[in-house]
Amino acid sequence: MKGHFAALDSAPFPLFEPGTVWLVGAGPGAPGLISVLGYYALGQADVIVYDALVNEALLALADPRAERLYAGKRGGKPSEKQADITLRLIELAEAGKRVLRLKGGDPFMFGRGAEEAMALAARGIAFRIVPGISSGLGGLAYAGIPVTHRDINHAVIFLTGHDETGGVPASVDWAAIANAAPVIVMFMAVKHLRSIAQRLLAAGRDPADRVAIVSNAALPDQMVLDVTLGSLDTLPEDIPTPAIVVLGPVSRYRDILDWYVGEARGNALG
Template sequence: MFDWIRRPARRGHFAALDHADFPAFEPGSVWLVGAGPGGPGLVSLLAYHALGQADVIVHDALVAPDLLAMAPRRAQKLFAGKRGGKPSPKQADISLQLIDLARSGKRVLRLKGGDPFMFGRGGEEAGALARLGIPFRIVPGISSGLGGLAYAGIPITHRDTNQAVIFLTGHDESGAVPGGVDWNAVAHAAPVIVMFMAVKHLGSITQKLLAAGRDGADRLAIVSHAATPDQSIIETTLAQAHVLSEVPTPAIVVLGPVSAYRQSLDWYVGEARRHVFG
């Protein structure tokens, strides 16, 4: 269904870095592109190429303004952001917008924070395009669950602590805590759990994990505004996380021993920083 590659593999040498050797961004097509976790320098060369070729950019709320500023002035910019607790466009309407723009002959860049296929609804948007035969390309991005934590000095895997990790979303389509999650299984499946969009329901999620038998002394870190000058980090424990208030968002939450590596790997200094542990 999502077999979108229809061309031979390109030559695997440094000529591929030449702008002219990138795939053509054809009129009437849609590129779903990951914008990375925050800083505009964390996009791929192919994403940068798409930004310069697009006729219209349909972008999320979390896409950095500095990244949008790299687009040519002729490119139309359309906001399609979703933020918890605020009026947001419906997913079906965003997909229809992409379809209409492509059918009008535009080069449509759907610019999404992080990676389009990591809790980014990219699969739904690509599916809508595929069903109507609209050409599309997926350009992966650096997920905040990887790059955002790296900017906080937190490796999500380390051979001294864990060989597995779970990625979890903190809310479902309705905005509530996901009802289909087997919390008993999640609590014990991996030493490290990385949670996206979990701040709103963090108290409920932590209580479910504790009730399932997860150790309340487990380290928990929250990285807000990752990879930007406003990055801040809160460190606490699973048992104490419910008392936190006014946690800056967007944020990524990591539960498990890997946040201890911040003591030696905390390399990025943001303009705003907050530390709590206890």
């Protein structure tokens, strides 16, 4: 409906006060997947501290007067230390800025958002959490993969493919993980996917279990690799990242639900 979004101009949005920080999830890729509250924050912030996975097209929707500060972290590449990023948020807020911490996906889903919010709380800095669409949900949806289906699974496990050392998470009980749910969604797992597969197979997972690797989810260059758990040791080395990995039978619905193709990829908002 024409003018529909204009109705939000007079909506009673919460005040984005000077000296506060909003931690906002940008979604899995496409700029149109940010929430209404997140879009509002883009127009209110004095400074935006954004991650590597934030779409440049989304930043273009911000107030042009807002300062933009890159704080990206990508595996295997030079990255700013988390302690320095957190300190920057504190210093900006204490300088009276309205600070938007813009993070890919959801701030609390393997996004270090809780650590940043706890540091803000310790300094007495007011903050707001604006959830985002996680790639473990929205990214898979753009690949035609439902994370749950009542005919397949009543449980799903989300895990990260590396710990703070950069290695395979040592604290994970892989035997328990392998058998706890039919569907396992893995974030930041491409680098260690062969090692993870070996652990899951050793714990009893079927080598024929389907695996889908969704690279650049919800973007025009999205790519999906359909393989099996037993074949992961033959994966090519150049799988594009960021990527989300899903193990389990829900991948088979992609055969019917693969909707993000052709003209669907031509819309700049997603």
